[in-house]
Amino acid sequence: MSLQTLFLDIGGVLGTNGWDTAARQRAADHFGFDFAEFNARHKRLFDQYETGHLTLAEYLRGAVFHVPRAFSEAEFTDFMRQQSVAWPVNIAFFRELKQQHGLRVFAVNNEGRELNDHRFATFGFGDLFDAAVSSCYAGMRKPDPRLYRLALDLSQTPAADVLVIDDRPEFTEIAAALGLNTLRYESLAVTQTALTEQFDLS
Structure with a gap:
């Protein structure tokens, strides 16, 4: 061969694995929001994000920022990046x-x-x-x-x-x-x- x-x-x-289930659970724990709802929204959107049909901002608006949050999109994005080691x-x-x-x-x-x-x-x-x-x-x-x-x-x-x-x-x-x-x-x-x-x- x-x-x-x-x-x-x-x-x-x-x-x-930068944004797997464990990383998403850590995000929910860190920022203090409901993991189950977030994960359900994530599953509906993430394939479209991974294939380039949604930007990260569009994914986050649908999965996390569909309601007002006490943290910013920039803070959440930084946390996501930190999961990639x-x-x-x-x-x-x-x-x-x-x-x-x-x-x-x-x-x-x-x-x-x-x-x-x-x-x-x-x-x-x-x-x-x-x-x-x-x-x-x-x-x-x-x-x-x-x-x-x-x-x-x-x-x-x-x-x-x-x-x-x-x-x-x-x-x-x-x-x-x-x-x-x-x-x-x-x-x-x-x-x-x-x-x-x-x-x-x-």
Whole structure:
């Protein structure tokens, strides 16, 4: 097997899942509003935000600021950004792997534009990713197989020469059905072992 390209998820692989259920619960606790109502509104709106059809301000107006609040949109946005925490050791590992093996690396991730831009501005991705096939730019989100097909088109790499690394099994299953090699991320140590034993990358 001759791998040429990695398709990496970001949240859960290179850093925290920035706006998952736990982060939303923390927001409700921190700002003192009802989580259940917020989460119900979030679920109706977030797919549209992640696929670039809503701005962050529009999502927040629908999910949080549909009623007067004692805190500002700017304060809430800052809190959201704080939930995105990089894992520098992981980022450094994949950067070194790319350099050692001459790989191309593409981000294939679900994220809203403003949060995605924040991660790219602060996580030090400049010399890691060759391109970002992010849901907010592509207008579609995993598990839609079209996102992987788009990434294949943009990378101009045969599916058999691509490795997808993602922490969500439902996403690696979709990628595998398209003929891509897949590896579910569990920890950096497990990933390093699998890359060495299964793909001869160390």
